Amino acid sequence: MAFFTDTTVCIGCKACEVACKEWNDVPSTPLELTGFSYDNTGGLGSESWRAVKFVEQRLPEIRQQGAEGAFVAAGQQGPDLRMVGTDGFAGTPDELDLTRADGDGRALAVDAAAGAGDFRWLMASDVCKHCTTAACLDVCPTGALFKTEFSTVVLQDDICNGCGYCVPACPYGVVDRRPDDGRAFKCTMCYDRMKGDMTPACAQSCPTDSIMFGTWEDMRAAAGDRLEEVVAAGLPGAQLYGEDTENGVDGCGAFFLLLDDPEVYGLPPDPIATTKDLPTMWRAAARAAAAMVVGIAGVVLVTGRRSQR
Amino acid sequence: MSGARPAGVRRPGTRRPRVRGGRGSVVPDAEPRSYYDLPIVKAPVWTWEVPAYFFVGGAAGASSVLAVVAEATGNASLARTARLVAAGAVAASPPLLISDLGRPDRFHHMLRILKPTSPMSVGSWILALYAPAAIGAAGLDVLGWFPRLRRVAGVVAAGLGPALSTYTAVLLTNTAVPVWHQAKDTLPAVFAASSTMSSGAAAVLVRPADPTARAVAVAGGLAELVTTEVMHRSLDDDVAGPYGEGDSGQWGRVASAATAVGTALVAFAPSGSAGRAARRLGAVGMLAGAAATRWSVFRAGFASAADPAATVGPQRRRIAARTASDRG
Numbered sequence: 001m002a003f004f005t006d007t008t009v010c011i012g013c014k015a016c017e018v019a020c021k022e023w024n025d026v027p028s029t030p031l032e033l034t035g036f037s038y039d040n041t042g043g044l045g046s047e048s049w050r051a052v053k054f055v056e057q058r059l060p061e062i063r064q065q066g067a068e069g070a071f072v073a074a075g076q077q078g079p080d081l082r083m084v085g086t087d088g089f090a091g092t093p094d095e096l097d098l099t100r101a102d103g104d105g106r107a108l109a110v111d112a113a114a115g116a117g118d119f120r121w122l123m124a125s126d127v128c129k130h131c132t133t134a135a136c137l138d139v140c141p142t143g144a145l146f147k148t149e150f151s152t153v154v155l156q157d158d159i160c161n162g163c164g165y166c167v168p169a170c171p172y173g174v175v176d177r178r179p180d181d182g183r184a185f186k187c188t189m190c191y192d193r194m195k196g197d198m199t200p201a202c203a204q205s206c207p208t209d210s211i212m213f214g215t216w217e218d219m220r221a222a223a224g225d226r227l228e229e230v231v232a233a234g235l236p237g238a239q240l241y242g243e244d245t246e247n248g249v250d251g252c253g254a255f256f257l258l259l260d261d262p263e264v265y266g267l268p269p270d271p272i273a274t275t276k277d278l279p280t281m282w283r284a285a286a287r288a289a290a291a292m293v294v295g296i297a298g299v300v301l302v303t304g305r306r307s308q309r
Numbered sequence: 310m311s312g313a314r315p316a317g318v319r320r321p322g323t324r325r326p327r328v329r330g331g332r333g334s335v336v337p338d339a340e341p342r343s344y345y346d347l348p349i350v351k352a353p354v355w356t357w358e359v360p361a362y363f364f365v366g367g368a369a370g371a372s373s374v375l376a377v378v379a380e381a382t383g384n385a386s387l388a389r390t391a392r393l394v395a396a397g398a399v400a401a402s403p404p405l406l407i408s409d410l411g412r413p414d415r416f417h418h419m420l421r422i423l424k425p426t427s428p429m430s431v432g433s434w435i436l437a438l439y440a441p442a443a444i445g446a447a448g449l450d451v452l453g454w455f456p457r458l459r460r461v462a463g464v465v466a467a468g469l470g471p472a473l474s475t476y477t478a479v480l481l482t483n484t485a486v487p488v489w490h491q492a493k494d495t496l497p498a499v500f501a502a503s504s505t506m507s508s509g510a511a512a513v514l515v516r517p518a519d520p521t522a523r524a525v526a527v528a529g530g531l532a533e534l535v536t537t538e539v540m541h542r543s544l545d546d547d548v549a550g551p552y553g554e555g556d557s558g559q560w561g562r563v564a565s566a567a568t569a570v571g572t573a574l575v576a577f578a579p580s581g582s583a584g585r586a587a588r589r590l591g592a593v594g595m596l597a598g599a600a601a602t603r604w605s606v607f608r609a610g611f612a613s614a615a616d617p618a619a620t621v622g623p624q625r626r627r628i629a630a631r632t633a634s635d636r637g
């Protein structure tokens with residue numbers, strides 16, 4: 001099963017964050033303000049299994065992306081936004097609010113009087129990617145992390161001894177150890193709900209269907225369709241993230257439709273599960289170990305003989 | 310980052326951090342952007358016990374090798390010293406490892422399974438087999454019992470020792486922390502050199518007049534200086550940062566200074582009682598150098614994980630190289 005998070009319709013309401021905490025009994029975090037955006041969660045962690053990112057972008061930045069964005073062929077000037085959509089979608093880029101959509105998911109014209117036209121918010125609800133080749137699972141020495149029958153990655157808190165290896169191993173910076181508890185925690189894709197044929201709490205609570213949940217095939221198809229729509233609408237920088245089974249983690253069980261490069265949302269652009277490099281790493285260690293033995297033996301033999309003389 | 314507030318946020322909005330090209334990269338420099346300069350990968354939650362374990366475990370592993378080789382060349386007193394060093398060092402290892410766990414009372418879950426994809430699991434088993442062998446060899450030596458069994462235990466310890474000294478490097482390189490993962494070909498050599506130096510230095514501390522112990526310590530010290538430099542140079546410019554700045558940079562400089570001075574003292578101090586004291590001092594310097602090297606590598610990981618440019622830069626270059634080779 002998989003999540004498809006369509007960030008183009010996310011309104012940043014954080015219903016997913018709250019629903020996740022409620023259902024999974026995740027402890028609250030201290031009420032603090034980050035001071036740099038409406039994102040006061042800051043990222044995923046042991047206490048935040050869903051985290052809504054708020055990216056504030058100024059118009060020059062958006063325009064530049066249009067000119068250089070992923071879906072603009074070389075030599076083109078960028079999308080002609082006047083050509084896109086029918087209702088309320090005519091105007092210059094300054095008059096378009098790329099953060100708000102109508103019922104069909106198309107961007108709405110900016111209310112110029114409100115002065116909201118010079119920037120846009122990109123919002124995205126981030127979550128554990130449930131990697132096919134999951135570094136966290138690979139490195140866990142206790143077997144606390146495992147692959148479920150739904151192809152998701154779940155951490156059994158009755159096994160975890162808090163060794164903390166999964167924390168720096170995850171290429172997406174998802175899993176973390178709870179300081180007052182000592183064990184690691186992360187999104188389970190609501191394993192318990194899935195067992196009861198229910199939708200994960202975040203997807204269930206999302207009012208705009210930004211978070212969708214279903215079989216991996218269905219979600220991939222939905223993602224592909226939606227990307228086509230968004231590209232046709234000319235939204236600059238639109239791209240799918242994590243849906244590719246050839247990526248560094250062999251595909252994710254949670255993928256995203258983004259409107260800018262992944263790193264803009266705090267996501268790594270080309271993550272790999274480093275366990276894929278393990279053979280090379282063990283070989284390097286074996287070479288070093290052999291050099292150590294040869295070095296010690298050589299030095300001892302040479303000096304031993306000399307001192308006997 | 311549970312509830313933790315990111316430090317060092319410079320200005321709102323996405324930003325383009327300083328552009329530093331990767332040394333030897335075949336593609337144009339990437340221009341990484343980031344999300345409010347927040348980290349992308351998580352810094353480890355490990356504390357000082359982990360690098361301390363790297364240090365004692367490394368010294369133990371190399372000392373077991375030294376013990377067997379010294380015995381084979383007829384240097385029984387050095388062999389005994391090395392055996393005792395190995396046993397003492399490895400005895401400190403399990404407490405260090407266990408106290409770093411979030412749930413120390415569950416340490417035994419580590420031995421529920423043996424998992425080849427987890428260097429920590431493999432390492433736990435190496436330690437579980439090595440420790441009884443090394444401690445057994447030293448114990449039988451002291452008691453003077455069962456010399457043949459003592460020899461077998463010593464050989465087993467010497468067989469596992471090199472793995473104990475180097476697997477910890479794989480443990481670090483098998484993470485998403487850029488400064489560790491990029492050192493996947495070079496870090497094991499640093500740990501092996503550092504372990505060799507510690508075993509020699511510990512032996513010099515006990516027997517400052519033994520020429521073999523001195524030679525091992527000096528060889529290890531030189532290897533440590535060279536391998537560390539090679540590792541630093543192998544890193545991309547936008548990844549190597551921590552080794553030049555911040556506390557890991559400082560510890561790195563402490564490590565090379567202590568190693569260099571210690572090596573020189575052990576190598577060149579004359580014989581006689583003043584010379585012995587100087588060599589002992591040098592040995593202490595080398596041990597401190599070996600510990601500081603581990604600490605520097607450990608701390609570099611924290612700085613590296615905190616820097617989104619270190620994560621994004623190499624990945625962007627990878628994408629660009631792929632695109633370029635697809636086209637070409």
Ligand code: SF4
Nearest residue numbers: 128129130131136170
């Ligand atoms: S590696 Fe990270 S993103 Fe992938 S399944 Fe594990 S915690 Fe989730």
Ligand code: SF4
Nearest residue numbers: 140160161163164166
């Ligand atoms: S902290 Fe827990 S889940 Fe993570 S690797 Fe260690 S034992 Fe496994």
